[in-house]
Amino acid sequence: DSGVTQTPKHLITATGQRVTLRCSPRSGDLSVYWYQQSLDQGLQFLIHYYNGEERAKGNILERFSAQQFPDLHSELNLSSLELGDSALYFCASSVESRFQETQYFGPGTRLLVL
């Protein structure tokens, strides 16, 4: 158990819908990272938040957005969903945002868009 929790574990929805994925980092970690793992694209970095502020963006679609709240949990919002958004979404956390630090991954949320 990494100490990072993600809810829900599974999500099934229809095209055009909007969903929210939630991530609680390890106690004391200020950084939260979101990743998408799909068969087509592999594991890709989406976005990073540090202590409530956006720090880096990767291959995140405009239909996707995220935020980190004062209690440091984070939410990833996916809207106007398409079939291709079906994937496993991971969040990870680390204490700060330095390259030396280990990122601890949650178990992921599996999203299926029908």
Next chain:
Amino acid sequence: AQSVTQPDIHITVSEGASLELRCNYSYGATPYLFWYVQSPGQGLQLLLKYFSGDTLVQGIKGFEAEFKRSQSSFNLRKPSVHWSDAAEYFCAVGARGSYIPTFGRGTSLIVHP
């Protein structure tokens, strides 16, 4: 931009046999290198990482990896595989000045009893 290639999609070994998983990277300078393991239904767990210094890196669960600059490789090894090592293994590279890794496509390890 950096990139990672894991040439083997699947590797099958017998329990007790040695293991080597290949990883090749592309980056203009000395990169940061990582190996992660993903067990079924789990998130990724860091096995080991290389930033500088000794090119042979020891990790958790009996794994080690060797950085070879001349071959742009960072292969993962284990002398004796256990059935519980069956999982997906990801190599990742990070650029100096960035803390966001780029992941390879993964190698699925199958362990026969």
